[in-house]
Amino acid sequence: MTLIYNALSGAVAAQAALNTVSQNIANSQTKGYTRQGVLLQTSTAGASNINPGNGVQIGSLLRFSDSYKLQQMWRANSELGAHSQTQPYLTALETIMSDDKSSISYAMDNFFKALNAAATDPTSTPYRQAVITNADSLSQQFNSIYNATANQLISIQQQQTAILPSLNESLQGIADLNKQILNVGANGTNTSALQDKREQLIDSVAGQVAVQVINNPDGTASVSLKSGQPLVLADTAASLSYVTANSARTLTARFNNSNFQLDDTKVGGQLGGLGDYRDNTLQPLQTSIAEMAQQMSQKINDQLGAGFKSDGTPGTPLFQFNPASATGLLEVSDGFVAGDLAFSSDGTPGDSGNLSLLVGIKSQNITLSSLGDVQLGDADTQLVGQLGIKSQQNQSQLATATTIRSQSEDDWKSTSAVNTDEEGINLVEFQNMYQANMKVIAVANTLFDATLQMFG
Numbered sequence: 001m002t003l004i005y006n007a008l009s010g011a012v013a014a015q016a017a018l019n020t021v022s023q024n025i026a027n028s029q030t031k032g033y034t035r036q037g038v039l040l041q042t043s044t045a046g047a048s049n050i051n052p053g054n055g056v057q058i059g060s061l062l063r064f065s066d067s068y069k070l071q072q073m074w075r076a077n078s079e080l081g082a083h084s085q086t087q088p089y090l091t092a093l094e095t096i097m098s099d100d101k102s103s104i105s106y107a108m109d110n111f112f113k114a115l116n117a118a119a120t121d122p123t124s125t126p127y128r129q130a131v132i133t134n135a136d137s138l139s140q141q142f143n144s145i146y147n148a149t150a151n152q153l154i155s156i157q158q159q160q161t162a163i164l165p166s167l168n169e170s171l172q173g174i175a176d177l178n179k180q181i182l183n184v185g186a187n188g189t190n191t192s193a194l195q196d197k198r199e200q201l202i203d204s205v206a207g208q209v210a211v212q213v214i215n216n217p218d219g220t221a222s223v224s225l226k227s228g229q230p231l232v233l234a235d236t237a238a239s240l241s242y243v244t245a246n247s248a249r250t251l252t253a254r255f256n257n258s259n260f261q262l263d264d265t266k267v268g269g270q271l272g273g274l275g276d277y278r279d280n281t282l283q284p285l286q287t288s289i290a291e292m293a294q295q296m297s298q299k300i301n302d303q304l305g306a307g308f309k310s311d312g313t314p315g316t317p318l319f320q321f322n323p324a325s326a327t328g329l330l331e332v333s334d335g336f337v338a339g340d341l342a343f344s345s346d347g348t349p350g351d352s353g354n355l356s357l358l359v360g361i362k363s364q365n366i367t368l369s370s371l372g373d374v375q376l377g378d379a380d381t382q383l384v385g386q387l388g389i390k391s392q393q394n395q396s397q398l399a400t401a402t403t404i405r406s407q408s409e410d411d412w413k414s415t416s417a418v419n420t421d422e423e424g425i426n427l428v429e430f431q432n433m434y435q436a437n438m439k440v441i442a443v444a445n446t447l448f449d450a451t452l453q454m455f456g
Helices: 002-026 067-097 104-118 125-186 192-208 269-305 353-363 376-416 420-454
Strands: 036-042 056-063 211-215 221-225 230-233 239-245 248-255 258-262 319-321 330-332 365-368 372-375
Touching (some): 002 056, 002 420, 067 125, 067 192, 067 269, 067 376, 104 269, 104 353, 104 376, 125 230, 125 239, 192 211, 192 269, 269 365
Antiparallel strands (some): 221 230, 239 248, 248 258
């Protein structure tokens, strides 16, 4: 009977919908779960103008996913990853370099104050010794801060290397899920749970490198870098590694037996943020510190060489500059003593002509690659100011990225996350639908029994 068939199809459809609702409610707190639903379609009527139809059928199982919102969320995660990895390094370096008692500026000021003090009595051994003591303190401060930049370079290299195993594992996981989704989907089985896992892995990858994702008609997802290099195609994944050749360290992606060299300052995410900070902030700063130490020591040594010591002999270098050493970039020359300070310009004891010229070096210009021409006494202050600006900019960008990420997650949740209140309403509605259809079946059975009794 059509009456029974229609009601049975309605009961089956309601039961399928209830199963979907129960799945949604059960996973209401499952991270990354995408809610599901059923698409109900009316069955077409038979070849009769008095047949209203053949009940209801389940057209498909719906997965409430918005590709645009997912892409927004992944892009936001890339920006967040880049700025969040950079900020700790900026903050640490800014704190070290701007400290009132341990900055290069503080040590340089003390050195030139000691030279000024010596002008009151150029022959005084205590005053001369104070100059050497402060020269040593200045050297140590240069070395300390330069060593901090060198340690950050090592730390960044280690951190980038540590990111790659997780990144490669996620890429391979996406490729494996592509294969599973293709195989399972071909059998007509629901692949929503597999897609959820894949989207979570893509989100993890997006935090490490910025990606572009294309959802293919066969259910697979293709993942590539912003620059176009493939990371995942169907069931094939790339593998990223750092290759060192001739002291140069290069990020390389291997895909299908082909190698692609990548610029790690432009890959985005955590890896790109670290690379960008290394090349565009840390290394230029390190170079400028070395340039400042070299030019300052050269000017002082040259001026001392133009003067005369206490015994009337020509002056010798106070500083030794060693660019190959991270811990001994600048040092006071071995065996240099108070009498070696060439304060005299004419060899006369007590003359301070050359000392006055030494004091004036603080106001002379030096040339730094990151600042251009700048007074020696202002160089460190300007370097710290430049670093502070970059730190503030990154903090602002980090705050913006955090807000955008939060908003994108909320947007995704508005479409894909489970709303228990909404599911509660669906539960009641489909329960009523099921009970109503079962009541129709009961009525149909009563009518059928009555019909049999008429012919009994």
